[in-house]
Amino acid sequence: MKAAHIARQHLVSQVLLRQFTMPGSGGAGWQLLPVDVCNPERSNKLKGTRACGWAANFVAVDTASVEALWGSVESRVPAAIAAVHAGDPFADSLHVEALRDLVVLHYVRSHRYRGVHTSAFETTSVRLRGELTSRFPEQLRREALHQTGLHLSGPGSLGAFAERLIKQSEVTQAFESGELFRTSIENTFNQVRAMAAKWQVEVLMPETGQFLVGDNPAVTVRTDTSPYSYNMAFGDAHSIVLPIGPRHLLALGAGNMMATVPRTVVDEINAVQVFAADRFVYMHPRSGLETFAKAKARQRPAVRVKR
Template sequence: MSQVLLKQFTMPGPKGSGWQLLPFDLRNPGRLHKLKSTRACGWAENFVAFDSTSAEELWCNVERRIPAAFSAVHAGTPFADPLHVAALRDLVVLHYVRSHHYRDVHTDAFERTRTGLVGELISRFPEQLRREALLETGLHLSGPPSLGAFAERLIEQSSVVRDHKSGKLFRTSIEDTFYKMRAMASTWRLEVLTPETGQFLIGDNPAVTMSVKGSTTTYGMAFGDAQTLVLPIDPRHMLALGPENVVSTVPRTLVDRLNTVQVHAADRYVYMHPRSGLEAFAERAAQQQPAGDRTT
């Protein structure tokens, strides 16, 4: 998560401690939660492990345009400059791709593909596998278990698997996905939501796809299947992709639903302004989420 985004949820800490916010650990909700600097929050070690320079340049190209866009939001003129709208849309897309959620989706998809490939090799190319195994090992393989083990060995030696282990495949995936999603998002407009009362908090998977039907909110679906993609940008503003550029004031009930989605979509932490008073809310929301459920 970008430092420029987290800083929007901070306030000056005790003398000499700089700007701080309150991280809430959803795995340990009853612990004493202490104020921390933004640099101690929202990071993942070796998120892009292979040749991260190009990815970091992509992040920086988006983030350097954000302070001016945030100033426009705070001034109540987010749509006065089309460049600000484009920057804010890019920020939403960036945080969708640069997230624990996207990394998990990428890893799960790779593992499913690798597992499926083993079965496909056994069913479609059994004789070729037997010949290759005989050449490499001198063994005559017969049944599916032995063929499967050899197929897994071949796949493990492939350049794709090596690129996956090094992190190269993930880096190229998030960069490619960012550009594809940015193109898709460019056809959407930008809604700026402000709370009638209360404040927004932000999770460590902050850009969340959502669909709302009546009193049911579903989240975490593919971007193409979602009604919107949301991102809190400070305690008083949330961005949402929608059909038109508009600033909307939303009631407390919707603020609570949006905050609940942030809690349920989070990997481990949600972050809040130190004076938000949202600690008890975050604890209740975490306790109300059934395992594996993506509705609120």
């Protein structure tokens, strides 16, 4: 029996979002504060974690396969986060592995990665159309005559027929169905996981203030610029950072360590979360970060780097 399709898919793990919650009034359950960074003037209401950090049909087909992969990571996270809160996350190597995998999971399972995937496919399709028309014009004409009975002459008609062939291809069909994305995201997760295995886990805590978290929460950063640069390729980054609560942030680095960071660093990382977000950032309702998030949202670049 085929597993049911899961339409509402959380890109930000609920176990992570719960770290930013507090009990709501009137039996409303545990809630956090979302801020819409695309509409910073909008008023925001407290919400539960189920209503936050999700996308509809992010993976469009065979969701059971990919959800099982994510679940293999997320099932190990609560114990690892408990170890972080206890101040001893490195005593068990399995906790370190779970925390590192949590960073990789959110780096790959993201709006950013889907944008990269779509952009790469579209760029490849345009390049392939150009190569077909420039290198194989006679073959295109013969195939057009065979399929349509038409004699093509000008570059416009050749290009249109080349585009038709590309749309008929198995790869394009797999792209449009979502199957190509599903296999791509699973393969990329395993590849990045292998690359990240060479890095250790830093647990950073603010001297003052709190962290917030965006809906693209695991972000590559370089810290040799001010403000920090972000969303560069994995191999060009100094680290990948992931807030896992108001007072804890994971950063992939050279060695396992726990350390405190000054407010200036907290503000830089929070700004990166706002700039890298697709639509929302989330915070503890008593963090006092709503004004900060809205101010940074007004400074967001019109076009954000996707790689």
